[in-house]
Amino acid sequence: MNHIIYITMFLLSKTFAFAQKIPEDFGYRHIKMKYLDDPVNIIVISKPGEEKIAKPLFLFCQGSLPQPVVKYDETGLYGTLPFDETPFLDEFHIVIIGKPFVPIISNVNKLGKNYMFFKDKEHEIPPKGYIDRNYLDYYVFRNNSILKQLFKERWVKTNQLLVAGHSEGSTVAVKMASLNKKITHLIYSGGNPYGRITSILEQSRSQETESLPQGQKVVEHWKNIVANPTQIQYDGGDTFKATYSFSLPQRDNLMQLKIPVLITYGTEDWSVAYNDLFQIEAIQQHKRNITFKSYVGLEHNYFPKNEHGEIIEEEYNWDKVAGDWMDWLTK
Template sequence: MPHLRLFSLLLLLLAGALAARAQPKTPADFGYRHLTMRYQGDTVNILVLSKKGEELKRKPVFLFVQGSMPQPVIMYDEKGAFPLLPFDTDTLLTRYHLVEISKPGIPVVAHTRTLTPSYAYLDPKTGQVPLAYCQRNYLEYYVARDAAVLRYLTHQPWVRADDITAMGHSEGSNVVARLARHPGPLRRVVYLSGSPLGRMLTVISGNRQEADSAGAENNFAYWKQVVASPKENNCLGDTHLLVSSLSSTQTPLDDFLHSKIPVFVGYGTRDRSALLEDYMRLEMIRAGKTNLTFRAYPELEHNFMGFTNGVVDQKKWNWDRVAHDFFTWMKSTK
């Protein structure tokens, strides 16, 4: 009988362990606060990372705007959670609360085994991006939603409402450029590896740099289709709705011509949009704009990696260097 009781106890412990393992992870499991707000009838998920013990301390806010992929904010594997940002956040968290807004229709937290090799989330039933995501995946939605989140944050007692920074890289840079034009409570913007004259010109510029004339012609033909039906949204890849919103006549260059808050512009000189960034810099000088600070990083590509023998070398990671530059700049724009 004692052996039977011991065996039963072991079964209970095993069942408890398996049940705990099966429990879905939450942001709190990784040290994040999970806030929600309503916007246009949807629930917007806002994740906040703070220095331990200072979660409710009143501090400035650093908002990171995600790029183009339908990725969860928190991705993890057996080793733990992936870093939220591509640079060390210890210094950032000493001074700021870090905030990121989840993509619409995408889980806030996900194990990498549920994602594609590029860490994108697809609906397990359809094998496509969720409908809620593709319906909202365009510039104007993100700008309006993020502006609403900024207003929401200003009412939180732990937020220094007069010191909010937004950083966007790649597609996220388009969002912060538009926010810089209509900043509301936003104090400053960090614009990295953007497409200052719109996405399509950046894509075609890449074709030219790669001597891909056929690719350029295909993209001109595709652009004709986008212009003919700019609101088309079939939820397959980059939709006409998304591309037209990122390639409209109101470009980041135009946004910055109308901006008044401080802007940090950073880009690698071997990014396919580098020449376009240089052109924007010329136009800002022509217009007498003094609120933009430009940093060109020689021989770095879109993600601020270097090259070895002409090939991108992921070991030559320069994000901490770039972050040091814009954090130094941020201190000078108090």
């Protein structure tokens, strides 16, 4: 009898160890809201014990991949943000809004490459609901709608609102700020004020040879996209609609902002020339509300490269970048 009890308890404990976790297991709040008729999952990170204390919000806009916000395995939690969020929690509640129709939390063993969530794992195709909604204006209007709803909560102070985005998230963040007057501070990280397609073209030019005119292929692809800007394909690649929307320059929206703006980027990023150009133009326009911070020798995600152009993943610089964000905020 004792053996049966022991075996049962062992099986139960083993099952629990591999059971699906929830965000609360890691100290996060999981809030469910609606945008139009779509379910929206939100993660809120607060300083332990201060979840109900009224603080301003810091909304971080995710990058381009259909990843769950919270990822873990049997050893524990993966980084929810690319940087250590602890220094920000004294002053802010951090908010991350999940990708549409992508689980808010997942064991990484259930995910595909780059921790992406695929409905069809074999062919690397995300859920149709995600593909249909993966374009700029959806994220912009959804996020601003969610912020409006969150502003009704007692634990939210409405006198300040920081929005930051990296990579694709930077484009979402700046267009949000151009429409939402409640946003008081903007951090634009690893973006391209002249649009996604220029970064793709720049990267292709660096890799082309006379026999492999990669740049011209990008130009021809762009012609097809412009001719069909709302087309959605379900082959797992970027849709024409997504590429077109994220390629629309945000240069004018950035230039017209009156709030404090911080622009950060690595000098080995494919978009460096466009950020440098925008900085020249901002100086010419006497834009004193925009601060630029470049990181010499670092690529798109703030990693250095070796002499072969390979990323040195051991040298992680995100915490330094976030520290500079905090310094800018306090000043």
